Amino acid sequence: MSLNPSEDLLHTVDSVKRIEQRAMQQMGLTSCDFMRQAASAILTELLDEFGRPEGLTIFCGSGSNAGDGYMLAEFAANDAIPVQVFELGAVDTLSPSVAQARLAALKSPAQLSVYSQSMQISAGIVIDALIGTGLRGSLKEWYRQAIRQINDCDFPVVAIDVPSGLDGDTGNVPDDAVIADLTITFIAPKQGLFTGRGPVCCGVVVWHSLNVPPEAYGAQPPSVYRMKLPALLEQLPLRPRDAHKAQFGHVMVIGGDIGFGGAAIMAAQASVRTGAGLVSMATRPEHVPPMLARQPEVMAVGVVSGQELQPLLKRSNVLVIGPGLGQSAWSEQLLQKAFDTRLPMVVDADALNILASGRVVSDPTKAQWIMTPHPGEAARLLDISVREVEANRFAAVRKLHEKYSAVVVLKGVGSLVTCDTLGGVSVCPYGNPGMASGGMGDILSGVIGALLAQGLTLHGAAELGCCLHSYAADMASQQYGEHGLAATDLLTFIRGQLNNRDFLDELDE
CATH class of the missing domain: 3.40.1190.20 (Ribokinase)
Structure with missing residues (x-):
């Protein structure tokens, strides 16, 4: 039995990872393939929502969230959009797929720099590719500094998958978190985006399935669903002409x-x-x-x-x-x-x-x-x-x-x-x-x-x-x-x- 994906069927972070793994097996894809699809979806969404930006400032950590950010840097820079990438992750610890995404960004016109607090966000749109679903315990100090710099800027902020610092499972913020204007989440919406601090951190949430087939969701039923008022109102029938108060x-x-x-x-x-x-x-x-x-x-x-x-x-x-x-x-x-x-x-x-x-x-x-x-x-x-x-x-x-x-x-x-x-x-x-x-x-x-x-x-x-x-x-x-x-x-x-x-x-x- 398969359960068709929907923006109203919410999952835990682990559930989404299992769906992704099953989809890669069924579709014969790699992590890099998904990163390319995610980057393409992000760029399309940015252009639709904000028009062609003066530039992108992308904050990259060291996990798969950073891989999406590096791929986005390559795609945008090759489309003649000025891109600066602030790197917070240790380059020598990147996974092979994230390292491959970084190499693609290096070969593009994008400018990559090791992050320091003195760096300025000059123009355009700010992209949060720091942590995503990879939040584990307290933030490292330089991540905390970057998140505060993002929140203090006067430019639109877009979070990839989950705003960094937000727990995608609970909606809790144990430390600091990015306050985004738009969050683009992938494969399935995460339950923590919609309660607690989630709505504050996410802004508008847009979901992309990355073309994951419905069969990949079948073994991972949703943990939560979003209520819809129109469907709920159908439970309350219209009153008959001969109704009485009893x-x-x-x-x-x-x-x-x-x-x-x-x-x-x-x-x-x-x-x-x-x-x-x-x-x-x-x-x-x-x-x-x-x-x-x-x-x-x-x-x-x-x-x-x-x-x-x-x-x-x-x-x-x-x-x-x-x-x-x-x-x-x-x-x-x-x-x-x-x-x-x-x-x-x-x-x-x-x-x-x-x-x-x-x-x-x-x-x-x-x-x-x-x-x-x-x-x-x-x-x-x-x-x-x-x-x-x-x-x-x-x-x-x-x-x-x-x-x-x-x-x-x-x-x-x-x-x-x-x-x-x-x-x-x-x-x-x-x-x-x-x-x-x-x-x-x-x-x-x-x-x-x-x-x-x-x-x-x-x-x-x-x-x-x-x-x-x-x-x-x-x-x-x-x-x-x-x-x-x-x-x-x-x-x-x-x-x-x-x-x-x-x-x-x-x-x-």
């Missing part, structure tokens, strides 16, 4: 301790705007009037104890618990009653913090949960540091899934969602820095809860909710800008996506 579920939002009423209110509003048939909110009594003033369609009830909450739980078929819940005795009582129902639920915010502390007991193996932690909450749930979570977001989200038997949405740049196929994880390609504001997570939990209520699976609701939420933020920022983007600004755009799907053709391009 068909679209009843979401109950539980939260809003003293001083945190807004979080629960926003989650309830999001459930309304995402199409739940009925929405209730159980909160502190003082938060009922503002809820009714803000969204009278929500059936808001004040409760002062878990005992008062218990009979209300029978009304709903989906719970959203955690927005503004707090960590008081009141919070713990409400959470325990919610867990006891075994209803499908979205568990967020302080519900996660209480769960991590062990103050509320539940059997996750019998639960139907979607957990939506940010990195800080994930760290508490796993009893590790935030730095450890961010060092390998893929590992963290899988550990959460294993520990709590839940579908997990690990929020952040390139939010991750656990699933049961293709390596168990998907990544959201949407979102922007404007989302770094209070209340965004509350809106997300309300969106996911509404999708659950409308009949989607736990996994389907988590993926679609994540993409609806992030793409709504992209639409809002395109219209109004990222600065000052408020969580409730997303509601109009979420509703718009659900009701006007013409934009899906644009997303599929």
Whole structure:
């Protein structure tokens, strides 16, 4: 069985290397042949993206990434483009294929020089061919200096395969890393380009298969896939003419301790705007009037104890618990009653913090949960540091899934969602820095809860909710800008996506 390559099927670095080796055997090619193909693809992409440059400054290390850089130097210089190559690798330690690529560059009009920090980047486009996928531990000092010089320059920066200093498997940057405007990656997209620091370092990512045949991918299934909103929206059918509210579920939002009423209110509003048939909110009594003033369609009830909450739980078929819940005795009582129902639920915010502390007991193996932690909450749930979570977001989200038997949405740049196929994880390609504001997570939990209520699976609701939420933020920022983007600004755009799907053709391009 073969799996056709796709820009949405992501692989680990080792997986890509195995695909490359299999392709070389099947096609009768060498490493140098692949370097030539990569260099040709890079030059074509540069000309298409930037036009004919005044010159290229290529930073070369000592691994196969440098081989691509040397080949590019030869191709560009022979095309009458001025090329200077700054060499950081020890020439006498180059592999035979990289040495052959270097010899080709030496025979061309390109100018090769041993790198020193005093060298100037004069004009044109800067090419990062320093490390690529070969990152191993801390950077050598002269590599660190070169990366900082690249980042300080005023010219477009293009990274070959993976920006140097970025871990292609995790999206982590353990030291310094190149911040590229464009990253041209080969054979298969690497999973670390799309989460954590990956999107910051990569800029626009372009993938070239280098004509690797589909059969070469068959023995190496992808580890992660990128979600696509158009495909996910197909899970939510258009409503029939004779629809009634009972068909679209009843979401109950539980939260809003003293001083945190807004979080629960926003989650309830999001459930309304995402199409739940009925929405209730159980909160502190003082938060009922503002809820009714803000969204009278929500059936808001004040409760002062878990005992008062218990009979209300029978009304709903989906719970959203955690927005503004707090960590008081009141919070713990409400959470325990919610867990006891075994209803499908979205568990967020302080519900996660209480769960991590062990103050509320539940059997996750019998639960139907979607957990939506940010990195800080994930760290508490796993009893590790935030730095450890961010060092390998893929590992963290899988550990959460294993520990709590839940579908997990690990929020952040390139939010991750656990699933049961293709390596168990998907990544959201949407979102922007404007989302770094209070209340965004509350809106997300309300969106996911509404999708659950409308009949989607736990996994389907988590993926679609994540993409609806992030793409709504992209639409809002395109219209109004990222600065000052408020969580409730997303509601109009979420509703718009659900009701006007013409934009899906644009997303599929």
